[in-house]
Amino acid sequence: MSTESGGEQILLVDDNPTNLQVLFKTLEGSGYRLLAARDGEAALYTAKRAKPSLILLDVMMPGMDGFEVCEKLKADPETADIVVIFLSALTDSQSKVHGLAIGGVDYIAKPFQSDEVLARVRTHIKLHRLEKALARRNSELEDENQRILNAVEEAIFGLDVEGRITSMNLRAAQLTGWPQADVLGESLFQLELFPGDTNLNEALLMLCEAGVGLRKNNVALSNREGLHIPVDLSGAPRSGGGAVLVLRDISEWLANQRELELAREAMDQQRQHMAHIERLSTGGEMAAGIAHEVNQPLTAVSNYAKVAERLISDLPSEKSAKLKDVLEKITIQAQRASAVIQRMRSYVKKPSGAKTEITLQELLKDVISLAEVDSRVNGIRVTLKPNETPLWVYVDEVQIQQVALNLIRNAMESTAKADSIIPVAVTLFGEGNLYGFEVSDRGAGLDPKVEEQLFSPFVSSKEGGMGIGLSVSQSIMQGHGGDIRYRPHPEGGAIFRCELPAFSPTEGVENA
Incomplete structure (x- = not known):
């Protein structure tokens, strides 16, 4: 067996048994598997079932001649790749040209020489083997390229000179909502990815037809469902004509930019x-x-x-x-x-951070005294409604006084602004494990927009106010394990409620 053969099948087609016998003897021992057919119909049937690598095809046969057999082979996708070498006594140039024109690769004149037949068969088998290897490698490269393209985050389109889509990766289908099967061969402009953007569509046409490069940032792409997606767009011409269009979804990047700005x-x-x-x-x-x-x-x-x-x-x-x-x-x-x-x-001394045992009655009594100056300035009285039972708390005295004084001053300013003469009321309460006080006024009340973010920094209902008093007050109360709350006064105005954990001096700090 020849080392050059790879066990390929060869179909011998001739209506003359003697010629078939000669061909068998010529190719026998060359390492090829030999098949035979004595007419055109049998040749087509065998070729479709066995799919040989090469056919030695006689031209002059009764019924269907060799030229017609070749045309039918080449018209069928399953047999179109089979190599056909014509054998014929016809030696005129016209017959040879016709045979090559319909798909034959060679033409051997009868009577033939065995060495010539074997040499030509081996040559064309080698060429066929190389073509198959090349086609397989091209297919592998295409698959590999497609896998690479499908792995990238960008949407990539291949376009011909008229703007028809010749290829697209998986990300392009995901971004646009158009499956490959629906758009391959269709015009990019029929998808209306950029509706209303006349300048961009004209630039895309120039990219495909004239190879004019293109780059645009933050363009609105309209997908199949009509949703608008911000993309960066770039296009470059291809050496063989047409262009490559690359789209990158920048939705996440824009969201990150907004978060960064915030x-x-x-x-x-x-x-x-x-x-x-x-x-x-x-x-x-x-x-x-x-x-x-x-x-x-x-x-x-x-x-x-x-x-x-x-x-x-x-x-x-x-x-x-x-x-x-x-x-x-x-x-x-x-x-x-x-x-x-x-x-x-x-009051203005820096808090030491040390907590002490104190009653809310004593703590707020000093605050009311400190508020006397603002009381005279605003012409608004402040009344303290103490609780008969001592309300012990464990707090940083100066910080809680800061909260109380801030609320009282706000209440007096709001009352004065509303031209009300009803005093600001400070009421102590003890409810289970919560002790605290409420500051209520009959002033102008709060704007609903301010209520929604009342305790956020730099939000103020006062003209020229910095808006940090309530934010700091909330931080102080929460730092003591309590909280500060707001509710509108049912008769107009505002009520702020400050809550602190109850403390029993007899149990000590550990049980506070």
Whole structure:
């Protein structure tokens, strides 16, 4: 057996038994498997069933001649790839040209030489083998390329010079909603992926016809369901004509950009918040220093007034009584101013973070006293409705006073704005394991839009307000294991409720 053969089948077709016998002897032992047929019908039948690699086909046969057999073989997809070599006594050029034109690859004249037949058969078998290997490799490369294309995130279209779709990857089908089977061979423009964008469609046409490159960002693609998807688009001409169009879905990227922008805005707000807190801290330190400096001359005024009282004892009784009354009033007002300043110093000092046992009655009594100045400015009274039972809590006194004072001041400003004279009410309550207080007013109330994000930073119902008071107050209350809540006053106005865990001094801090 020849080492050059691969066991391919060869079909010998001739109506003359002697010729068939000669062909068998010629090819016998060459390593090929030999089949035989004595007419055209038998040749077509055997070829379709056995699918030989090569057919040695006699031209001059009764009934269906060799040329007709070849035409039928080439017309059938199942047999079209079979190599056909004609054998014929016809040696005229016209017959040879006709045989090659209808699909034959070679033409051997009768009577033939055995060596010539064997040499030509081997040559064409080799060529057929190489063609099959090349076709198989091309198919593998196409499959590999398709797998690569299906693995990428971008949608890729192959287009001919008229804009018809010649290929597309899986992502292109997913992005557009059009299956490959429905659009291959169809015009890209019939899909109306970019409806209404005349400039882009014209640019796509120029890409296909003239090879003009194209790149556009953030273009609205309309998929099969009519949904608009933002994409980046690029197109490049192909060397053999037509173009490649690449689309990248940027929906997720745009969403990430929006989130990043929101994060930046939140960071900027936090910077402003921290800057404002720093200014408040600096202002508190300045206020403490001013209070200290002012308290000394006020103490001196009080002392001088007392000295003056003793010095007027030698004056006539009428004048002495009047002066004494005036000096007493001076002393009272100086002591009152000093007390206000002392409370301010206590309030603006930095919280130590240390918690103490204290009753809400005592804590809020100091807050009401501290609010007297705002009460006079706004012309609004503040009433405290204490609970008869001592309400013990374990808190940072200064922080809870900060919350209470902030709510009371807001309530007084809202009441004054509404031209109401109804006092701001501070009510203590004890409910099971919750102790706390409510601050209610009969002011202007809150805008519903403000209510939705009342405790968010930088949200304020006051003109020019920074909107951090309630946010900080909520943080303080939640840091103590409690909370702060809001509800509209049924008769107009607002009610803020501050809740804290109940504390029993007899059980100690561990059980708080």
